[in-house]
Amino acid sequence: MEIKEMIQQGETKYVEFKSWVKVNKKELMSILINEAVGFSNTDGGVILVGVEDDGEVTGCDNYDVQTIIESIYDKTVPKIFTDIEVVELADKEVLKITVQKSPEIVATSKGVVYKRLGKNTKPFYPAEYSSNKITGFKGDYSSKIIGPAAKEDIDFTEVEHLKLKIQSRDKDSTLYQSDNITFLKDLRLIDVVEDEIQLTVAGLLFVGTKEAIVKYLPQAEIIILTYNEGQMEYYKRLELRIPLIQAVDRIHQIFEDQNGLENIQMGLFKLEVNDYPINVFQEALLNAISHRDYENTSSIIVKFYPNEIIIENPGAFPTGVDSKNIITHPSSPRNKLIAETLQKLKYVQRSGQGVDIIFKDMLSLGKSAPEYSLYLDAVSLTLRSGLEDKEFLEFITQEQEKHGEFSVAEICILKYVKSNKTITLSKAGDVAQITSQSAISVLNRLCQKNNILQREKRNKYMFTHRVYESFNGNIEYAKDKDFDEIQANVMILDYLSENEYMTRQEVERLCGFSSATSKRILKSLREQKKIVLEGKSKASKYRLNR
Incomplete structure (x- = not known):
């Protein structure tokens, strides 16, 4: 989310504003430490320093980013690593302090623990710590141990089911050959401590009994709703609390x-x-x-709707x-x-x-x-579900038969050009969500495949004539084709000024034209007596009429 949008939405569970100009700097540092602890113990968040409670940007001056980072690190247990970005806004500098969620309970160096409650930071008491109930590997909730869950909470029929899945799907795997307990240990779905079997969260979800899932993770539910055409209320509901x-x-x-x-x-x-x-x-x-x-x-x-599927997570x-x-x-x-x-x-x-x-x-x-x-x-x-663009489907299918699969970046760029006729280098990067350097590489690949060509303006690209003609040649494209055929005349004559001969196939590659368009342009240049045809059939080639 952009910083302007954060400020417009106001303080939330994930965003806190702090003034730089209205607070004593030593007091402010203590406040920032407390806020960082609160975010760490909840879901992470962002502290914007230099923004007032009402969203007014008053900015920061005479700050030392490294000192702030080290102060938060030194005065938290376990240590909090923060990322601070200086953002210029309304001619003022705002410090954006990003705090990640911690897999462990974090306290200040004085032993005080906080959590985020709505848009406020509140004391966090030991009785509320979820880590008192579920402990385990750092950073991955699904690998944490569910303390009370034991061997009797395992559905061994489901264990056998998983072993059969691996046996049939992965011929190289030997996992399924192990006994059930070793199999679960190898998958890290259980841990064995002093001969006691303990389930991880993932273990409970994959091989736990239905009763155990309901007991220990009742929220681990998937609800299926089915709707009829034009109806706001679902007509079928299925609740799944099963492996x-x-x-x-x-x-x-x-x-x-x-x-x-x-x-x-x-x-x-x-x-x-x-x-x-x-x-x-x-x-x-x-x-x-x-x-x-x-x-x-x-x-x-x-x-499940008649024309769309929505997954809410x-x-x-x-x-x-x-x-x-x-x-x-x-x-x-x-x-x-x-x-x-x-x-x-x-x-x-x-x-x-x-x-x-x-x-x-x-x-x-x-x-x-x-x-x-x-x-x-x-x-x-x-x-x-709707087929939005049949022409694009047909084009992609035919091109992939000739040249192999397109990458996701190539598909995104081609789709944008289909809808907007041209694309710039900058827009190609945005559309494909890649860097400018990667966008140049993708655009070059599409040019080599004769899907697009570079227009008269630098870093502006459009479909080649061959591609245009596959889209039923609508009027707007035809206007562009007329213009580019004029440009093509110049390109062909420039090429022949530096090279003795040129074939029709080379015209197609140079200009991105179809065979029919290339023939028409070469014929026009011959009639204007600008070029001369030599040879016949496959041996035919063109040179300047000197």
Whole structure:
């Protein structure tokens, strides 16, 4: 979220304003330490120093960023690492102090513990510490040990089910050959301490009995709601508090029962296009399971509408991830052990977000882009079934048959050009969520494939004529083609001024034209007696008429 937007929304559970000019600096440092402890013990957050409670930007001066970082670090236990960014706003400097959520309870060096309650920081008392109940590996809630859970809370029928999954899906794995306890230990779903079996959060979710899941993690629920056309109220509700793989398989069956199919005629063959690509829905669902906040009392909700699917997930995006970088941001699943277990069970090919797959497959099938809605403590994903752009689907399908798969960055850029006719280098970086240097590389690859060409203005790109003509040549494109054919005349003559001969194929590569357009332009230049044809058929070539 941009700093201006933070200030407009006011103080929240995740944002605190502090004045630099109205407070004694020693007192302010003590306040910043307390606020950092409060954010660490809740869900992390941002302190904006130089902003008044009412949102007025008064700025900071004579500050030392390193001193602030070291003061917070030295006076917290365990140590808090903060990141401070100096942001210029309204000709004033604001300090943006980012605090991450801590996997452990943090106190000040004086032994005082705080937490965030709404937009205020309040004392945090030992009886409220969740770590008194669940302890374990640092930084990953799903790998923490559930103290009271024991061997009798394991559903060993489900353990055998998981072993069969691995045996059938991963021929190279030997995990399934172990006894049940060793198998669970190898997957880190349990820990054995002094001969006592303890379940991790992930272990409870994958192999816990239904009763144990309800007892220890009642919030670990997935709710399925189904709606009829034009109805605001669901007509079917299913609540799943069962082991994760059972839940995923059950939801997948519901999805397949509702996933329609459309046949698209493309030349001599028909292309079958599902309402939703199966792998897109699976990635979206497993992404929700891997990233949800299991300390949040809300449930994952999957809503099936006639023309769209909405997945609502408790827990905000990880720090640093937003709608502008979600495709390319490095993977950082909130529940790493859950993600790794899903990978070992071959439900996902990699331990990550899978958001790039969701974007690429939806756009390449002519669907609208997936829509992410971000909230303070939740994320909502909407997938729409409608075939938004049949021309784009046909174009991508034909191009991939010739040149192989497009990358997600290439798909995003081509989709933007299809809708807006041209794209700049800067916009290409924004659309594909990549750096300018990476955008140059992607644009060059698309130029080499004769999908786009650089326009008369530097760093401005558009489709080649060959691509335009595949889109039924609408009037606006035709105007651009007329202009570019004039430019092409100059390019051809310039080329021949430096090279003795040129073939029609070289004209196609140079100008990005189709065969028919190249023939027409060369014929026009011959009629104007600017070039001369030599040879016949495949041996034909052109030179300047000197």
